[in-house]
Amino acid sequence: MHRILVSACLLGRPVRFDGRAKTSDDELLARWRAEGRLVPFCPEVEGGLPVPRPPAEIEGGAGGTAVLAGEARVLTADGTDVTAAFLAGAHAALKAAQENDIRIAILKEGSPSCGSLRIYDGRFRGVSVSGSGVTTALLESHGITVYGEDRISDAARHLERLEG
Ligand code: SF4
Numbered sequence: 001m002h003r004i005l006v007s008a009c010l011l012g013r014p015v016r017f018d019g020r021a022k023t024s025d026d027e028l029l030a031r032w033r034a035e036g037r038l039v040p041f042c043p044e045v046e047g048g049l050p051v052p053r054p055p056a057e058i059e060g061g062a063g064g065t066a067v068l069a070g071e072a073r074v075l076t077a078d079g080t081d082v083t084a085a086f087l088a089g090a091h092a093a094l095k096a097a098q099e100n101d102i103r104i105a106i107l108k109e110g111s112p113s114c115g116s117l118r119i120y121d122g123r124f125r126g127v128s129v130s131g132s133g134v135t136t137a138l139l140e141s142h143g144i145t146v147y148g149e150d151r152i153s154d155a156a157r158h159l160e161r162l163e164g
Contacts (some may be wrong), residue, residue, distance in 0.1 A: 007114050010029070046092040057119070067137070087132075103143070105146045115136060
């Protein structure tokens with residue numbers, strides 16, 4: 001049975017920057033949870049950041065790959081550099097994924113850690129740009145496919161291919 005890494009906030013854990021969860025009521029997630037497939041993980045908490053915490057964005061909306069390459073930082077609105085915690089969380093997520101032979105992750109869209117198709121533009125004005133978060137970029141560079149919570153049906157098709 002293939003296990004799936006999931007953003008802890010989608011599974012009801014109140015670990016977001018604002019101290020809340022972003023619980024998904026998706027039926028597939030509920031079924032996979034009952035099957036014991038899901039590995040909940042919050043990269044920012046595992047990277048050492050508190051709950052609640054100031055929101056952070058990637059400089060210039062550059063994307064997680066640029067952060068991994070040392071070409072962009074993750075900053076809070078007041079300019080505090082939280083890059084090291086984001087990198088630590090990403091590597092902890094990769095370790096958890098590899099320990100569980102995980103090939104698929106379902107991570108919260110839009111997050112500077114977990115986003116897969118979009119992130120914010122780095123100017124704290126609520127504007128999205130194409131790009132992925134730091135954890136997503138690291139997982140994908142190691143062959144793990146990341147889907148946002150609005151693409152769970154795509155993850156299900158992927159799982160079927162793996163287990164078909
Ligand atoms: Fe959710 Fe990911 Fe943010 Fe943690 S880092 S609160 S799992 S979106």
